[in-house]
Structure formats: structure tokens, C-alpha cells
Amino acid sequence: KKLGIALLGLGKYSEGQLAPALQETQNCYLAGIVTGSPDKVDKWKRKYDIPDKNVYNYENFDQIKDNPDIDIVYVVTPNALHREFVVRAAQAKKHVICEKPMATTVEDCQAMIDACKQNNVQLSVGYRLHFEPHNQRVMELGQKEVFGPVKSIKAADSFKISVKPDDWRLSKELAGGGPLMDVGIYCVQGVIYTMGKEPIAITAKYGEKTRPDYFKTVEQSISWQMQFEGGVIADCVSSYNDEAGMLYGEAQDSWWRLDPAYSYKGIKGETSQGKMDFEEVNQQARQMDNFADCVRNNKPTQVPGEMGLRDVRILLAIYEAARTNQKVGV
Numbered sequence: 001k002k003l004g005i006a007l008l009g010l011g012k013y014s015e016g017q018l019a020p021a022l023q024e025t026q027n028c029y030l031a032g033i034v035t036g037s038p039d040k041v042d043k044w045k046r047k048y049d050i051p052d053k054n055v056y057n058y059e060n061f062d063q064i065k066d067n068p069d070i071d072i073v074y075v076v077t078p079n080a081l082h083r084e085f086v087v088r089a090a091q092a093k094k095h096v097i098c099e100k101p102m103a104t105t106v107e108d109c110q111a112m113i114d115a116c117k118q119n120n121v122q123l124s125v126g127y128r129l130h131f132e133p134h135n136q137r138v139m140e141l142g143q144k145e146v147f148g149p150v151k152s153i154k155a156a157d158s159f160k161i162s163v164k165p166d167d168w169r170l171s172k173e174l175a176g177g178g179p180l181m182d183v184g185i186y187c188v189q190g191v192i193y194t195m196g197k198e199p200i201a202i203t204a205k206y207g208e209k210t211r212p213d214y215f216k217t218v219e220q221s222i223s224w225q226m227q228f229e230g231g232v233i234a235d236c237v238s239s240y241n242d243e244a245g246m247l248y249g250e251a252q253d254s255w256w257r258l259d260p261a262y263s264y265k266g267i268k269g270e271t272s273q274g275k276m277d278f279e280e281v282n283q284q285a286r287q288m289d290n291f292a293d294c295v296r297n298n299k300p301t302q303v304p305g306e307m308g309l310r311d312v313r314i315l316l317a318i319y320e321a322a323r324t325n326q327k328v329g330v
């Protein structure tokens, strides 16, 4: 049987990516919705043929416990609200996928992991690039030392943000930070899955705020370095005022480069030996199918809550390094 997924938080990512991807999945389907916006319900019900009994709001959401149609809740709200909804989903005995970044504090991540353990449900983070062939190739090139040991890494993920000034992405309280939390996390991920291990120390520097009236509580841009045992350094940058999406690695005998590296479509890769030749996949469909398979067969996910916590810890270390202008151990 296909497992039923309920999307919680029907913003741009749910509407533009996850719901369409759920039309292509084999192991799961879009069974329900949870929303705080009653005006969205009719359109979603009609478009995706969702019955009334599988529609929830944030008040009656806990009743999802009694709904056998829903096996998995996918939390797609602003970052600081992930904790509340993941914990409530776990208490309702539903398996959970949580969007990235997992939360805005390590304590929140730990509470989410604990709630899922206590309720005997699986927890994964929406790290779609683990299911994308070019990025999977980079994991292999770096971790298996196909071209010898990695010597250095560069990563960048930036976009020109155009949201209204009161959008949650510009609120430190709701987002936890600016571009680092939103897209710089893909650089942190890319660097770690190239190396196959965690950094030991971080240095970082905030970029200049050329629009302080707009970027009131979050950074406009940030650059940072991740240092690894053995001396490898990864140089990274993330900004809300630029366009970039690149992951570059240099090993003893070759280099490789993904550019764009992190997009939903059109990822391209190259090594010193030539272009990479992989099919385009629906990353979100693969990610959700993989998680449904893990749930059905009681297998561990390759993108668990523990990985989400690891990354939040590193993101916060990057902020600490930028704030104190000191090297921070991880």
C-alpha cells in the first residue's frame, strides 16, 4: 500500500514542489493537508482530490492520531515553528519529515528527536540533494577518494531575495537567521558530504549590510571557512543579494564542479575528465519515496533528525564565529 502523506504548511515549497512531486511518487501519495489558512482548503481539495476528513487546521491537528489514511506528516512551515509541529505529529504517532533547517536551536532539534524516539516514529529532514545523482557522485568522488584525497572545497549558495519586508525569512525569530539558515545550509551539507566527516573548527565573517532597512534582524550575507582534521579547508559564502549555487572540490588528481549545484532542476556537473552525464530526476519524489520505503520496511533513513541537528549546531557555530571574530571549535 502507498503510504499517505499530509503536508503541513501550504506555502510556496508545498505548493510549487512537494504536492506536484507527490503526483510522481510510487511509495506514497498526497493524502491530506494541515493549514492555518482556511482560504487555501478548497483549491487544494479540488486540485488533489483530498476528502474533508483528511483536512486539518493547527487547532484540530492532534486528531490526526485517529486517521489511518495519514502515515507521514511533512512539516513545511517557517523554521522556528518546525519543533512544535514535529513534536505534535510524533505524539499523534505519525512518522515525520521536517524541512530544513530542522530548527533554529540545538535544543529544539533534540526535543524533536526525543519526541520521535519516545513515540516510536521515524524522523527525517527534507535534504532532497541526497537523492540527486550529481550530488551523489560528489559524495562518491570525495568520500571514496576516487581522485585521491580531497585537498580543498569551495561552496556558494545565494539568491536575490524579493520578499516583503515583513516576511518570515527576514525575521531572526522565525527564520533563525538569514541566507545562511535558508540556503547556506546547502554549502554546509555539500562540504560535509564531500568530506564524509564533520569539520573541527569554523571561522566566519558577516558581509556588509548595504540594505540595513530591509535586513533588520538577519544577515544580508556571510562568508565562512570549515576546517577539517588533516588541514583541508572549505571556503563558503551565502547571500540574499547575489545569484550563485556552486560546489567545487579539488583532490590530488582531479577537480569537480557542480554549477548549478543545489537547484530543483538543471543541475550540471563536470570534472577535469569531462562533463557528468546523469538524468534529471524529481528530487522531492525520490526523497519522499525513499522515506516511505524506510517507514514501510523499518529501515533507517540516510537523512535522519540527527543529521539535521548536526547541521544546526554547525550553522550556529558559524554565527558565533562571525559574531566573536574568533575561531570556533565544533
Ligand code: NAD
Residues within 6 Å of the ligand: 009, 010, 011, 012, 013, 014, 036, 037, 076, 077, 078, 079, 081, 099, 100, 101, 126, 127, 128, 168, 174, 182
Ligand atoms: P512560505 O513563506 O512560502 O510558506 C510558509 C508557510 O507557512 C505558509 O503557508 C504560511 O501560511 C505558513 N505559516 C504558518 N505559520 C506561519 C507564521 N507564523 N508566519 C508565517 N507563515 C506561517 O515558505 P516556504 O518557502 O514554503 O518554506 C517553508 C519551509 O520549507 C522552510 O522551513 C524552508 O526553509 C523550507 N524550504 C525548503 C526547500 C527545499 O528545497 N528543501 C525549499 C523551500 C523552502
